[in-house]
Amino acid sequence: MTPIDIFKETIWVKKFNGNLDIITKHAQHIVEYDPGREVSNVGGYQSNNITFGFKELIEQAHEGIKELNYEAKLVNFWLNINKGDDYNFPHIHAINFVSVVYYHQVCCEECPIRFTHLVPQIRPEYYEIRPKNQDMLFFSGTIPHSVKGCGNKDHTRISLAFNFAIL
Numbered sequence: 001m002t003p004i005d006i007f008k009e010t011i012w013v014k015k016f017n018g019n020l021d022i023i024t025k026h027a028q029h030i031v032e033y034d035p036g037r038e039v040s041n042v043g044g045y046q047s048n049n050i051t052f053g054f055k056e057l058i059e060q061a062h063e064g065i066k067e068l069n070y071e072a073k074l075v076n077f078w079l080n081i082n083k084g085d086d087y088n089f090p091h092i093h094a095i096n097f098v099s100v101v102y103y104h105q106v107c108c109e110e111c112p113i114r115f116t117h118l119v120p121q122i123r124p125e126y127y128e129i130r131p132k133n134q135d136m137l138f139f140s141g142t143i144p145h146s147v148k149g150c151g152n153k154d155h156t157r158i159s160l161a162f163n164f165a166i167l
Helices: 020-033 055-067
Strands: 002-006 009-015 072-083 087-091 097-105 113-116 126-129 135-140 145-147 156-166
Touching: 002 126, 009 055, 020 072, 020 097, 020 156, 055 072, 055 097, 055 135, 055 156, 072 087
Parallel strands: none
Antiparallel strands: 002 009, 009 135, 072 156, 087 145, 097 135, 097 156, 113 126, 113 145
């Protein structure tokens, strides 16, 4: 794994090495049967919490967390699909969580994930990471993050977000 240090926090990047077709099929199934919800997404699609499938992806996320010397339990995960102007506003996940975002399909360089300081009035700077397809980002659930829309209506970004509670 490769570390990226920001705001005295570290974000870890690991490449998923598994069957991409199975992930695509699971994602298509979820979109077909789950009407989705609005949480941090403006436009786009965010599934309800997923309760099945993605076994290989979950296993590799667990392996990554073990590499970081954490013992953790999967709490929840969901699918995000954003197109064009869809975006996710700044949000955090939870204290004592390791959050993981897996990028199944990155649309372009114009919509990085942006991390900001927990108190932006004190430290107004930000750090952007431009993930590549099959990147998994591991970070503290307390780091605010967001994703802007790329503006190209023909582009689609597909990601899965996970929360692991540290034991």
